[in-house]
Amino acid sequence: MDDISRRSLELHERLQGKIEVVSRAKVETVEDLSLVYTPGVAEPCRQIQADYQKSWELTRRSHLVAVITDGTAILGLGDIGPAAGMPVMEGKCALFKEFGDVDAFPICVDTHDTDEFVRTVQLISKSFGGINLEDIAAPRCFEIERRLQEVCDVPVFHDDQHGTAVVLAAALINAIKVTHKQTGDLRIVINGAGAAGCAIATLLVHMGFGNVILCDVNGIICEGDEGLHAGQEALSHVTNADHEHGTLADALKGADVFVGVSRGNLVTPEMVSTMNEGIVFPMANPVPEIMPDKALEGGAAIVGTGRSDFPNQINNVLVFPGIFKGALQAHAKRITEEMEVAAAHAIASLIPDEELSPTNIIPSALNKSVADVVAKAVADHVE
Structure with missing residues (x-):
């Protein structure tokens, strides 16, 4: 193990993950709780139900990217599986935040089946403003990106x-x-x-x-x-x-x-x-x-x-931080x-x-x- 590998391993052991979820809303009083969660949260839900485009204004969606892999082409390591690919996906999310102030969330999908992978990403796409595909082996990556671009209403980008x-x-x-x-x-x-x-x-x-x-x-x-x-x-x-x-x-x-x-x-x-x-x-x-x-x-x-x-x-x-930042700001599809x-x-x-x-x-x-x-x-x- 070379020095950089040893020090990286020590960092990962100490941090136990390179990203975390931080609340943008303070919850210190009963009134705070009523505004952030029930009963007040029902109104933004109704607004989005009536007008889907308001999901960009009333949630974090317009600042949030999913970083998604199936673990089949992780760095130069090859097909090491989704769990072993998680450190790379976390790292990508950290770079999104550090360099573009874009929130990103790692998702590792445990399948080699193209149909299953595409369907999974399609089903969760309404939670995000963009999909960053990562470390998916060729030639499957070409079909996956093409199909997701057809079925998702947010930008899909294989970095x-x-x-x-x-x-x-x-x-x-x-x-x-x-x-x-x-x-x-x-x-x-x-x-x-x-x-x-x-x-x-x-x-x-x-x-x-x-x-x-x-x-x-x-x-x-x-x-x-x-x-x-x-x-x-x-x-x-x-x-x-x-x-x-x-x-x-x-x-x-x-x-x-x-x-x-x-x-x-x-x-x-x-x-x-x-x-x-x-x-x-x-x-x-x-x-x-x-x-x-x-x-x-x-x-x-x-x-x-x-x-x-x-x-x-x-x-x-x-x-990738700038491309997604611009696409999110413009609500690009x-x-x-x-x-x-x-x-x-x-x-x-x-x-x-x-x-x-x-x-x-x-x-x-x-x-x-x-x-x-x-x-x-x-x-x-x-x-």
């Missing part, structure tokens, strides 16, 4: 997909400025075609960054390949414009950008040396696809990872691609052009001003 995509897009916006590359002309290689990789590819294509080439364990994904899941199949029609085949090393030749959402030590300095002054984002955790010093050794112009101990940390905490694009540009804008450098393309994950800037951008783009 492993879209949060990662938004923060990566923000970093890329600024990396392009530093390297003087041209948006639209980029060759972008994404390694890892699971939840995060597919979402990143989808958003980068939508934003018009250039030719996206998606790779999985078998190499470059091409239209017409067999064995693709639904997400990969859809992307095969809008990526890999030249219908290339080959390995990750083949894909990286002449590439402007590498995005890694796969596993550690898959990329070598020699592979980076074949890129076009590469922007390299190896985001596998805890071990990136290539360590920053090795990427720089291979000639990378900019390197960003998912780790806090290197410059340019690509961290979802820059995204869903989070659209245009809201995600607005969030990416908002995050990128927090580094002034005169302060951009190869080691400063993205705000610090601890910058608590980010959420309000993102929230405003998102709220302004609610349909």
Whole structure:
């Protein structure tokens, strides 16, 4: 057990949970009790019964997000079950509060059945203003999110997909400025075609960054390949414009950008040396696809990872508190691609052009001003 793991375990043992419920109403007198609970509480109940929209005004719903998992893809640990995933869900809730002043509640659902999971979340959705799906394995996560967006009247957002995509897009916006590359002309290689990789590819294509080439364990994904899941199949029609085949090393030749959402030590300095002054984002955790010093050794112009101990940390905490804060403020029914694009540009804008450098393309994950800037951008783009 390394030092950070030992200290984290000690913290969890001491706290016995990282979040708690705190009453916003004082209950010190009989009158307080009558107002907070019976008989007075009956009137807000009647108001909501008569007008469903008043549930946003008379309850905490407009500030409350459910953080929901089935425990099938917890961090890099895999399918460890809902109970073992609870520390991660609590941690996510703590970040919602600390960075966005959004109340969040962890819910761990004990099922691998997609229908059962969707039905469970649908049935509890009226208690919340938004649903943050977390650590659900691909490809089930794609269907779960799609179906919940169809049946819920609140935004449903799978952060492993879209949060990662938004923060990566923000970093890329600024990396392009530093390297003087041209948006639209980029060759972008994404390694890892699971939840995060597919979402990143989808958003980068939508934003018009250039030719996206998606790779999985078998190499470059091409239209017409067999064995693709639904997400990969859809992307095969809008990526890999030249219908290339080959390995990750083949894909990286002449590439402007590498995005890694796969596993550690898959990329070598020699592979980076074949890129076009590469922007390299190896985001596998805890071990990136290539360590920053090795990427720089291979000639990378900019390197960003998912780790806090290197410059340019690509961290979802820059995204989800602000996206939900904005969506909740605007009573949005869903989070659209245009809201995600607005969030990416908002995050990128927090580094002034005169302060951009190869080691400063993205705000610090601890910058608590980010959420309000993102929230405003998102709220302004609610349909």
